[in-house]
Amino acid sequence: MPAEHDELTAPIADWYADHARELPWRGADVDPWAVMVSEFMLQQTPVARVIPAFEAWLTRWPSPAALAADSPGEAVRMWGKLGYPRRALRLHAAASEITTSHGGVVPRTVEALRSLPGVGDYTAAAIAVFGYGERAPVVDTNVRRVLHRAVLGAADAGPTTTKADMALCESLLPDRPTEAARLSIALMELGALVCTAASPSCGVCPVSDECAWQLAGRPEYAGPPKRVQRFAGTDRQVRGKLLDVLRAADEPVGKERLDVVWSDDTQRERALAGLLDDGLAQQTTDGRFALPA
DNA sequence: GAAGCGTGGCA
């Protein structure tokens, strides 16, 4: 382990051993496919809401081939109200690709994983590291926040992951893959439970005495502004309402069933067109609407 | 590189 940050990373790894939550995707019997499903679901979505969806999903589709054998529409339906339903579409597409091009086995390397639909830098690393024990920097919003505070002395990370973030994380990783994986999950857990965004619990933090942000006197955030996305009244809200109708229906629905969910015709039509364009919905030959077959 | 993409809990 790099000596220069030993005093920071060792206590965090130790802290994790005593404070890790028991989550269904952390069990000893969890395979890479389960890790992959959990990582897709956890993108921008709180743990508490993912847990039941994760269990139901794996019960129904215990392998990539099982999911690939079903329709993308069923994946979207099963996704329920987790949000960002394009993730369901991409998970289905990834499962299909795994089935046809990888012998039904979730790829092991970051590079191969990265080429799958819906898999970016974070998700590829998470599957490789937590699913296979590979050594790679796993950089999510929690890790970035913890490192920017504890190492760089800033109040928070910037709005997007940078190459510098990745390099910093990499520089902290122990040489042994098992220890590197443990540090990564520990950094994420510390960010999720202690070093939180709004009101960190520095009083119980294992590295508060070494934290560069503390030592600097907790300066204010000085990075580029983080835009908060409005939801009420946006196309996203309308898309959600439209898709909710399609998910609940067990057969194609007539347009009148969709027209009642939003009064602004222009916006509603635009949202519906967007869903069709994204492949989240399709029109049947008789003009009705349904989830993709 | 900014913008778009769901949903719901919480302060």
Next chain:
DNA sequence: TTGCCAAGCTT
């Protein structure tokens, strides 16, 4: 109430 936030990805 309203704004902020939650294990990002794609175009």
